[in-house]
Amino acid sequence: MSGSQSNLSDRPDAVDASCRLPVLYLLAGGLAWLFAGLGLALVAAVKLKWPGFLSQCEVLTYGRLEAASRTALVFGFASQMGLGLAFWILARTGNTRLPVSGIAFVIATVWNAGLTVGIGYLLLQGSSGVTWLEIPRQISPVILAATGLLSLVGIAAFAARDGSRSEPAQWHLLGALIAFPLLYLTAQLALLFFPVRGIAQSVTHGWFSQGLFLLWLAPLALAVLYHFIPVVSERPTASARFAPLAFWTWWILAGWTGAAEWIGGPVPAWWVTVSIAAGVLLLIPIVLTLLNLQGACLFSRSVVLRFAAVSIISFALWGVLTAVTSLRCAQSVLHFTQFGVGLKELFLFGFVAPALFAGVYSVVPRLAGREFPCRISPQAHWIFTTGGIAVMTLAFLVGGWIQGWQLASPEIPFGVVSARLHPWLLVHAFGLALFGFGQMALAANAAWLLFECVKPLKDPVIALFSTTASPVVGK
Amino acid sequence: MKYGPIIYLGVLTALVATWFGFVAVPRRQLAALGPDVSTNAAGVVVSYPAARSGEAAQGRDIYLSLGCSACHTLQVRPESGGSDIARGWGKRRTVARDYLQDAAPLLGSSRLGPDLANFGERLGTNAFPLVRLFAPRQVSPGSICTPVPFLFETRPIRRGVPSADALVLKGAAAPESGNEVIPGRRARQLAAFLASLSTSVDLPEAPLPVAAETALK
Numbered sequence: 001m002s003g004s005q006s007n008l009s010d011r012p013d014a015v016d017a018s019c020r021l022p023v024l025y026l027l028a029g030g031l032a033w034l035f036a037g038l039g040l041a042l043v044a045a046v047k048l049k050w051p052g053f054l055s056q057c058e059v060l061t062y063g064r065l066e067a068a069s070r071t072a073l074v075f076g077f078a079s080q081m082g083l084g085l086a087f088w089i090l091a092r093t094g095n096t097r098l099p100v101s102g103i104a105f106v107i108a109t110v111w112n113a114g115l116t117v118g119i120g121y122l123l124l125q126g127s128s129g130v131t132w133l134e135i136p137r138q139i140s141p142v143i144l145a146a147t148g149l150l151s152l153v154g155i156a157a158f159a160a161r162d163g164s165r166s167e168p169a170q171w172h173l174l175g176a177l178i179a180f181p182l183l184y185l186t187a188q189l190a191l192l193f194f195p196v197r198g199i200a201q202s203v204t205h206g207w208f209s210q211g212l213f214l215l216w217l218a219p220l221a222l223a224v225l226y227h228f229i230p231v232v233s234e235r236p237t238a239s240a241r242f243a244p245l246a247f248w249t250w251w252i253l254a255g256w257t258g259a260a261e262w263i264g265g266p267v268p269a270w271w272v273t274v275s276i277a278a279g280v281l282l283l284i285p286i287v288l289t290l291l292n293l294q295g296a297c298l299f300s301r302s303v304v305l306r307f308a309a310v311s312i313i314s315f316a317l318w319g320v321l322t323a324v325t326s327l328r329c330a331q332s333v334l335h336f337t338q339f340g341v342g343l344k345e346l347f348l349f350g351f352v353a354p355a356l357f358a359g360v361y362s363v364v365p366r367l368a369g370r371e372f373p374c375r376i377s378p379q380a381h382w383i384f385t386t387g388g389i390a391v392m393t394l395a396f397l398v399g400g401w402i403q404g405w406q407l408a409s410p411e412i413p414f415g416v417v418s419a420r421l422h423p424w425l426l427v428h429a430f431g432l433a434l435f436g437f438g439q440m441a442l443a444a445n446a447a448w449l450l451f452e453c454v455k456p457l458k459d460p461v462i463a464l465f466s467t468t469a470s471p472v473v474g475k
Numbered sequence: 476m477k478y479g480p481i482i483y484l485g486v487l488t489a490l491v492a493t494w495f496g497f498v499a500v501p502r503r504q505l506a507a508l509g510p511d512v513s514t515n516a517a518g519v520v521v522s523y524p525a526a527r528s529g530e531a532a533q534g535r536d537i538y539l540s541l542g543c544s545a546c547h548t549l550q551v552r553p554e555s556g557g558s559d560i561a562r563g564w565g566k567r568r569t570v571a572r573d574y575l576q577d578a579a580p581l582l583g584s585s586r587l588g589p590d591l592a593n594f595g596e597r598l599g600t601n602a603f604p605l606v607r608l609f610a611p612r613q614v615s616p617g618s619i620c621t622p623v624p625f626l627f628e629t630r631p632i633r634r635g636v637p638s639a640d641a642l643v644l645k646g647a648a649a650p651e652s653g654n655e656v657i658p659g660r661r662a663r664q665l666a667a668f669l670a671s672l673s674t675s676v677d678l679p680e681a682p683l684p685v686a687a688e689t690a691l692k
Binding site (some may be wrong): 047048050051052055056057058061062063064066068069126127128129130131157158159164166168170171174178179182184186189191195196197198199200201202203204206207211213244248251252255256258259261262263264265266267268274327332333335337338340341402407408410411414415418419421422 | 478479482483485486488489490491492493494496497498501502504505537539540541542543544545546548550552553554555556557558561562568569570571573574575576578579580581582583584585586588589611612615617618620621622623624625631639677
């Protein structure tokens with residue numbers, strides 16, 4: 001370890017300085033992808049209402065837009081912001097500099113370039129047909145390699161930590177950084193490079209898609225909550241003795257939930273049964289985690305705690321709804337409806353995204369050396385984000401439920417079911433637009449902050465790339 | 476607490492266990508499944524599922540490249556779990572054997588549109604209505620099915636005689652007078668794939684309902 005005991009007091013500055021470039025870059029990149037993903041999703045939503053809109057353009061076919069927007073949101077936005085926050089949390093909790101931060105910046109750039117080319121290819125040439133692995137195999141290894149290397153940087157930061165003490169946020173991050181590259185590697189090999197014919201592919205695919213959500217995005221988001229709620233609320237983690245149990249039950253069970261989505265499908269039944277059972281048991285870690293994460297509050301004065309509260313509420317709701325509706329009687333009604341899409345959105349927009357925003361509002365001011373300039377903007381961001389999530393998930397949870405009941409009654413013709421779903425699709429699109437609008441508040445505030453930071457500097461470019469000194473003179 | 480090594484090992488073990496369950500075992504178990512070989516009424520040995528014709532196989536690539544799976548499933552659930560059979564989307568549930576020929580089974584997860592696992596059967600002896608690809612609303616008013624007009628060619632009518640395969644289009648979708656819309660190669664391939672979709676074969680693990688069987692005889 002580089003620092004000696006004597007300069008521990010100025011260590012936080014050194015830690016922040018080592019993180020500044022890669023972390024701010026990953027957060028900014030994540031924000032850019034969030035806009036790209038939301039933009040694509042909005043065009044897709046318009047096409048659901050007016051299929052003729054831009055229909056001459058093959059690149060903007062509904063199926064491709066939908067795949068591209070999901071890929072942009074999960075890989076570009078959530079994964080990237082999550083990694084950025086992971087780096088900072090691991091460096092800060094370990095009280096150590098982020099190793100090879102300049103190289104991490106370069107790798108992150110390669111990741112973004114790979115993702116851009118991959119999504120472009122997906123739009124221009126078509127999807128590979130495998131959900132979440134739509135990026136074609138000519139390009140996906142680049143993203144895999146970048147993911148793996150960035151994970152190694154995070155793991156190295158954990159290994160270099162000061163002292164052997166560790167907290168739940170670190171456990172989840174370490175788990176995610178170990179699990180996801182392996183999961184992604186296996187999935188690419190099994191599904192894109194050496195596929196076998198038939199249903200074995202679908203089982204493997206279910207394993208990967210659940211892993212992507214539950215063993216990657218979820219632990220990233222949980223780590224942010226575990227780390228920042230105690231720090232910001234200035235209270236220690238509640239019921240801390242449950243944390244190890246919550247951690248281990250989550251990591252042991254979550255990987256087994258993969259085949260639940262094939263219920264009633266052509267998949268051998270035992271996989272589905274195991275997955276449903278694991279999904280119900282997953283309520284144990286969820287409840288234990290909730291016990292740990294008290295301290296966030298919807299009415300708090302801190303926007304961090306309010307975002308955290310939205311995230312936790314969505315997480316709980318998602319867990320309960322997933323467990324209850326995974327049972328066969330519910331699935332015969334809800335399967336294939338927008339309800340399932342609503343649950344995924346509750347997870348991504350309701351649980352993961354607000355946790356990341358809570359992290360952004362905590363980390364960025366430290367790294368930039370000053371507060372976000374606009375005080376109103378975070379409030380607006382929170383209101384529109386929360387409102388958007390509420391509207392869009394409710395539209396699909398309720399609308400999907402109604403759609404399911406009507407589909408289950410064969411005397412209602414399909415065209416009628418489809419027509420009655422239309423209003424719900426519109427409400428959903430409205431919610432998505434609200435959510436997107438809210439993100440502009442964050443983007444504007446971030447741009448202003450950047451301007452404020454750069455203004456007093458003689459040579460802003462050099463300052464941005466210097467990882468040793470704080471660019472903010474006189475702070 | 477020294478957590479590092481315990482977490483490395485624990486997470487890896489958990490992951491490898493699920494890898495066995497979801498990657499290794501299915502590959503093994505399902506690899507044993509072969510096509511169903513039987514003798515049909517004419518005494519010819521047939522094997523199901525048969526490989527798709529070249530045109531239909533290319534059509535399948537177009538189907539997945541355009542993301543039709545975003546709204547269409549290709550699977551029929553058993554009678555106990557949904558109204559698929561009552562809706563006429565298939566005579567029996569689909570089983571693993573139905574997908575033996577597919578490199579990436581397009582089971583789908585959303586039914587914004589109807590299931591297509593047996594679409595070819597619903598066509599019966601009719602030719603696939605290519606208009607449905609060019610402008611679904613011509614066939615089904617208010618439909619939100621994706622139009623794929625870029626698979627067609629709009630060109631001037633040659634020598635005053637409309638071509639035999641020109642689409643019959645009404646209203647706003649109709650081309651300017653003197654022009655006609657004819658399907659391109661990819662439209663025909665996609666149509667061939669859709670017309671090939673059928674699973675009504677009696678399998679030991681998923682027999683056709685007796686009533687349907689006797690009705691066929």
